[in-house]
Amino acid sequence: MTLGAYTAVASQAFFSGSVLIAALNAMVVTVAVSLFFYFWVFRRLTGRSHISLLISSIGIAFVVRCTITFFAGYDQYMIQTPITRAWNFGGVRILPTDLYVVAAALVALIGAFSLLHLTPTGRKMRALADNGDLAATSGIREKSVMLVLWMLTGAFCGLAGVLLGLKAVVVPELGFELLILMFAAVILGGIGSPVGAVIGALIFGIAQEWASLLVGPPYKIVLAFIVLLTVLLLRPQGILGRIVAVR
Amino acid sequence: MSILTIKNLSAGYSETYIVSNIDMVVHENEIVTIAGTNGAGKSTVLKAVMGLLPRVEGSAVFLGTELLRQPTEDRIRSGITYVPQVANVFGSMTVYENLQLTGEICGRPQGVREMFELFPVLAERRGTYAESLSGGERQQLAFARALLPRPKLILLDEPSAALSPALTGQVFEEVKRLKTMGVAVLMVEQRARQALAFSDRGYILDAGKIVLSGTGADLLGNEEMAELYLGRHPQPQTADA
Structure with missing residues (x-):
């Protein structure tokens, strides 16, 4: 990029x-x-x-x-x-x-x-x-x-x-500044799901900007990662990810 | 007439071979079962023929073509298809897409319709993701994918794996149906007694070597050997059992 x-x-x-x-x-x-x-x-x-x-x-x-x-x-x-x-x-x-x-x-x-x-x-x-x-x-x-x-x-x-x-x-x-955020968005959406990646990126981006209003721009990333952690705690495979059996 | 001739086949993942010096023949339009104990190397033979192992020596000639010199992806074009044990369909694609893709690769897009006629349940589930199919439906899709290119030989790796006894019977009926379509089958099967009962011939592997071969009836008739390598004969259930 x-x-x-x-x-x-x-x-x-x-x-x-x-x-x-x-x-x-x-x-x-x-x-x-x-x-x-x-x-x-x-x-x-x-x-x-x-x-x-x-x-x-x-x-x-x-x-x-x-x-x-x-x-x-x-x-x-x-x-x-x-x-x-x-x-x-x-x-x-x-x-x-x-x-x-x-x-x-x-x-x-x-x-x-x-x-x-x-x-x-x-x-x-x-x-x-x-x-x-x-x-x-x-x-x-x-x-x-x-x-x-x-x-x-x-x-x-x-x-x-x-x-x-x-x-x-x-x-x-x-590009490097966005790398961690992109990884986070892909994990949030579910690894291996292209639609999930788009949804993850949208949620992550909106959460960040919304967080700016609540806690100010310096801490917006923290709130966005709290959203990520909450979603992964409730759904470890991500929003559209699949649980893969390992034999 | 033999269509697949395997000679001195040795194969494995590393320095040590899992199977060594295997000789095997599959004739036109016959069902051949490879049986044996766990870890004997039954699936390894099929994987070696399909080019899925890093270390393979020997020869596997299919209809005059040396398979072991061909890239894995070209072997299907020789007229040989392979159904792996469990991950035998593309789970993230629908039933239709699984067949459509196979049709596109082998240049037979009309084959999708033929397979829906042959396996009507797949036509009903055409929009379902393959990972959501039941065990029996999934095997039917795997068989349809293997049949669509009109192969001369299908390699089946434990088609009854992870299936209930009732579904196993259904799957074995499908295997017999393949023979009526003029397709030869080389099958690895854990439920060896059931498989050998309808197979034309069989090979029994132990510790990577062929220890016994013959017709299905001969192998099952040799009680001592059958008990040693194929397990005890299932006892008939009695009313008070």
């Missing part, structure tokens, strides 16, 4: 001021980097434990962050958007950019779910996630499915970085 945001900033500085072109450039770069790390690291880790993959992911995040810092330093950047007047919805003023961000996120979400549920490739991805051995004996070619999966991962990360960069200052810690 951080790389996507920085690529968008670079695209606006060196090629074109258009946010759309910046987003497309960001997605191309993050797809390329995603594939690079798949071939270099994750393909070799196939079959290893989830912990190995998690630690490797964090390691790669450090590499990407440090590389960005090496070239761009610690300066703060912004993704430039046209100056527009806020729209007034019965007294509630919303900037068009905010609505564009929400619309782009919704389109991406619908696209991801359509791909997972309505296309043969998506079904293969879900089958692989469900049971790798059964998928292999069913004739699913893991390598080609993983290639598409990593391309999509890169594209969505690039887009997410640009959308985040439109609302926040672009710094090397942009």
Whole structure:
């Protein structure tokens, strides 16, 4: 995500001021980097434990962050958007950019779910996630499915970085600051459930902002994690997670 | 005519082989049962043939093709399908999606309709997630997934595992039905006496080696060996029992 945001900033500085072109450039770069790390690291880790993959992911995040810092330093950047007047919805003023961000996120979400549920490739991805051995004996070619999966991962990360960069200052810690929150949202929604991840992220985000009103911004994260703990105490598998039997 | 010929097959997960020097043959349109004590390596033979083990040596020729040199995902395209013991369907997908996916992979999307005609209960449960199916329905879905590519041979790993005696009878009827469809079956089964009773031939494994082979009737007829490797014959229940 951080790389996507920085690529968008670079695209606006060196090629074109258009946010759309910046987003497309960001997605191309993050797809390329995603594939690079798949071939270099994750393909070799196939079959290893989830912990190995998690630690490797964090390691790669450090590499990407440090590389960005090496070239761009610690300066703060912004993704430039046209100056527009806020729209007034019965007294509630919303900037068009905010609505564009929400619309782009919704389109991406619908696209991801359509791909997972309505296309043969998506079904293969879900089958692989469900049971790798059964998928292999069913004739699913893991390598080609993983290639598409990593391309999509890169594209969505690039887009997410640009959308985040439109609302926040672009710094090397942009994505890293969200990492723990994203893990928390996924756990809250239920690991392995894409719909759960969306619901978890919404609950977590709303809980945080609501907590700002009650206890002030410095402590909002505490209240959000109390919500997480309460849900997990009542439903340890998360909101839409499944209890998996281990033999 | 033999369709699967296994020669000198040794397989395992690490340095030590679980099965060694296994020779086995499956002929066209016959049911062959692999029986034996717990831990004898029965399932290992099937997993080795399907390429699910890290260490395999020997040969497994299926319809003239050496399976052990093929990637696991290509073996289904040779005409051989595999039904694992418990995790034999994609639980997070619906009945329809399980069959639709199989149809897409083997290039037979029309096979979904055929399977619904063959297993009407699956048609009724088409929108149900596979993890919510009963044991019997789940086995039917697993059989349908295995049958959809029109295989010549199906490998079944303990189809009666975790099923009640009543459901076991139903599942064994389905296995017999496979033979009437012209499909050969190589089956690993813990309820060996019941399975051998309708099998054409059988192999008995002990400590990773074949100790006995023959027709189902011959193996069950050898009382001493049968008691040793297949367990005691179930005693008929009496009224005062």
